[in-house]
Amino acid sequence: MSEQKKYMTLNMGPQHPATHGVLKVILELEGEVIHRAIPVIGHLHRGVEKLGESKTYIQNIVYTDRLDYTSAMINNLAYCLAVEKLMNIEVPERAKVIRVIMSELSRIAAHLIWLATHALDIGAMTLYFYCFREREKILDMWEMVSGQRLTPSYIRIGGLLADLPEGFMDKLKEFVDTFDAHVDEYDKLLSKNPIWLARTKDIGIISAEDAISWGLTGPALRGSGVKFDYRKAQPYCGYEEYEFDVPVGSKGDNYDRYLVRMEELRQSNRILKQAIKRLPEGPIKAHVPEIVFPDKDLVLKNIEALIHQFKIGCGGFTVPKGEVYASVENAKGELGFYIVSDGSSMPYRFRIKSSCFVNLSALPEIVKGSMIADVVAVIGSIDIVLGEIDR
Amino acid sequence: MQIVIDGKNITADHGLTILEIAKKEGIHIPTLCFMEKLLPIGSCRMCVVEVEGYENPVTACNTPAVDGMVIRTNTEKIRNMRKDILRFLLINHPLDCPICDKGGECLLQDLVYEYNVDVQPYTIKAPLKEYKEYSTPAIKYHPNRCVMCSRCIRTCREVVGRNVLDIVGNGFDARVEPVNPDRCIACGECLSACPVGALTETVSPTKGRIWQIKRVPTVCAYCGVGCSLELNVLDNKIIKVTTDVNAGMNKGVLCAKGRFGYEFVNSPERLTKPLIRKGNELVETTWDEALSFVASKLTEIKNKYGSDSIAGLASARCTNEDNYLFQKFIRAVIGTNNVDHCARL
Structure with a gap:
């Protein structure tokens, strides 16, 4: 008892602008030095996994948008890949390439939010506006394809919601052509900034060994020098056919993780350039009439299509008995879906493997012994989204 | 064998x-x-x-x-034949699923989905068939949705024995029509036999999809037969009455009252409080006052004119237990055999 008394307990969050959502961290302080940090989660718990058991496989797509809402499309993709794997559906080539385009746009959009808020947390406000300028363009593109900016639900089981609208490719090309220069701009503003270096270099270190034992994934793992990326390790959507590098850090501090993500912005753009060249003509949905919605213009003209739309939309489709796990590399790390089907039209069990949850669990270890001001820098640098942690 | x-x-x-x-x-x-x-x-x-x-x-x-x-x-051959049959049925089918009462519990929908009929290789130019009056106002016939299975006609003939319906015309002009409309007893058996949305009921203005409604099994209170009913309930309101083929002694058969007479349940005109006539007006009162008023009047009449001056008329809509108690009351308390109920009238 007497030993505990000399620490001051400080509640950081959940109403705190720099805990990236509704995260609360209970800090035990010795002066300004952190003796212990306890993350408290659950303020954003919606029961998505339980809800998933009473929604049809199609209805569940919209819940995935709301996990890591900074990069909704990758979440759609991870879920759809899991269901497609369970049902043995092969998606047409054009849909695959569009899925890669959307994934990489999501990654860029998520990393831009990370960069903007991470820099803002530490005091570099200007960058915020630069980043949101580019993110806005991505959201515009999402709006073009799906009508939604934040929660598009564009990727569907068996393909996509609809084909790319007219003018989308021009907009994408314009974005891709200018984006590398924008990353250079961010680079100039931060990478050699002495305040930035003081706040990130040698701060929040986690060794490669520790990172692996904590089960970190994504840039938080690669920052520590472990070259592991699901796009390379277990390629999906034809990622094995794209040329890109997996950047890694050396020390595992805030600055390394920063450099990794900055390089990932460039690499994502590189993948986008290849995808634009590769994009073939063809259908965007697998031809599985009992599962995939028919085209809307057919539904308005054709009774067969109307009946299928009605039956799939109202009752959902049944999925054969079995269980499946599929994961993708989202902006934060591994996002996986574990689904058990009992042969009905709703999952029997619906579990989400969230990288943010795992990465956050290493926070107490990372901030132990560092200064109180570093907590915000570390939270920003491991890049969490509470929507995915609490689910 | x-x-x-x-x-x-x-x-x-x-x-x-x-x-x-x-x-x-x-x-x-x-x-x-x-x-x-x-x-x-x-x-x-x-x-x-x-x-x-x-x-x-x-x-x-x-x-x-x-x-x-x-x-x-x-077999593949059989599946293809069934697919072709469904295509023929769909060839002139209107795009009605979203507005059709039967959507979601339609046999044609189920079969088309089961057999994955997603393209229509055949075309036909046939004019839309006109709506005509059906033999009862409780039912509407949609000729363009009809698949000519003749289940309605055969039910009317074989189960109800009224012979009201028949197919009129042939080829693409064929339609079900009440050829003996005067014989119709509005039992709605044809309605329940229809596998698609060609016959729809017009009694309740409220409609609900099958997954929205709750089906509550109960026994019909109209007469002593006691048919099994399923009340289709949406937002605590009865919007339709169906019956389970496997339940009760009626085996999926109902009469006009059982099938269409449910609107009274939610009627705002139902009496919920006792009324006493004071002067020329019926005035709302409490049960205590109403019952003591009736008791005192009955005692007064019985003492003055004798037991046989009173008669009891019960309702066939009450439960057996209620009716048993009522006749017991009339016979034992009032002391007369003048007791009857409305179903005999």
């Missing part, structure tokens, strides 16, 4: 049809015009199956099984 269905050796009784045996064994053969309580006519051809040694496929619903038959119910 030994037969083989889809590779399964089956011992079956003589005189059963292929469909009956398959159903018992849990082998699914799709049907459309077939109903258990009607004679099978093999008109829709959905139940076609292949029999080894037979030149052409046969309809399972009206082909008796013969010893040694080898039957296949789900």
Whole structure:
């Protein structure tokens, strides 16, 4: 008892602008030095996994948008890949390439939010506006394809919601052509900034060994020098056919993780350039009439299509008995879906493997012994989204 | 008798049809015009199956099984035939699913989805059929949705015995029409027999999809027969009455009152408080006051004019227990045999 008394307990969050959502961290302080940090989660718990058991496989797509809402499309993709794997559906080539385009746009959009808020947390406000300028363009593109900016639900089981609208490719090309220069701009503003270096270099270190034992994934793992990326390790959507590098850090501090993500912005753009060249003509949905919605213009003209739309939309489709796990590399790390089907039209069990949850669990270890001001820098640098942690 | 269905050796009784045996064994053969309580006519051809040694496929619903038959119910050829039958049925079908009462519990929808009929290779130019008055205002007939299974006609003839309906016209002009409208008793048996949305009821203005409504099993209170009902309840309001074929002694059959007489349940005109006539007006009162008023008047009349000056008329809508108590009250307390109920009138 007497030993505990000399620490001051400080509640950081959940109403705190720099805990990236509704995260609360209970800090035990010795002066300004952190003796212990306890993350408290659950303020954003919606029961998505339980809800998933009473929604049809199609209805569940919209819940995935709301996990890591900074990069909704990758979440759609991870879920759809899991269901497609369970049902043995092969998606047409054009849909695959569009899925890669959307994934990489999501990654860029998520990393831009990370960069903007991470820099803002530490005091570099200007960058915020630069980043949101580019993110806005991505959201515009999402709006073009799906009508939604934040929660598009564009990727569907068996393909996509609809084909790319007219003018989308021009907009994408314009974005891709200018984006590398924008990353250079961010680079100039931060990478050699002495305040930035003081706040990130040698701060929040986690060794490669520790990172692996904590089960970190994504840039938080690669920052520590472990070259592991699901796009390379277990390629999906034809990622094995794209040329890109997996950047890694050396020390595992805030600055390394920063450099990794900055390089990932460039690499994502590189993948986008290849995808634009590769994009073939063809259908965007697998031809599985009992599962995939028919085209809307057919539904308005054709009774067969109307009946299928009605039956799939109202009752959902049944999925054969079995269980499946599929994961993708989202902006934060591994996002996986574990689904058990009992042969009905709703999952029997619906579990989400969230990288943010795992990465956050290493926070107490990372901030132990560092200064109180570093907590915000570390939270920003491991890049969490509470929507995915609490689910 | 030994037969083989889809590779399964089956011992079956003589005189059963292929469909009956398959159903018992849990082998699914799709049907459309077939109903258990009607004679099978093999008109829709959905139940076609292949029999080894037979030149052409046969309809399972009206082909008796013969010893040694080898039957296949789900071959590629059979599936294609069923698909073609569905395409013919859909060839002129209106795009009504979103506004059709039957959407979601429509046999045609289910079959089209089951057989994945997603393209229509055939075209036809046929004018839309006109709406005409049906034999009862409680039912509306949509000629363009009709699949000509004749279940309504056969139910009217074989189950109800009224012979009201028949098919009029032929080819693409064919439609179901009440040829003897005067004989119609508005029982709605044709409505319940319709596998699609060609016959819809017009009584309740509220409609609900099958997954929105709750089906509450109950017993009809209209008369002493006591038919099983399923009240279709949406937002705590009855919007339709159906009945389960397997429940009760009515076996899926109802009369006009049981099927269409449910609107009173939610009527705002129902009495919820006792009324006493004061002067020329009926005034709301409490149960205590009403009951003591009735008791004192009955005692007064009985003492003045004798027991037989009073008669009791009960309602057939009450439960048996209530009616038993009522006659007991009239006989034992009032002391008269003047007791009856409205169903006899």
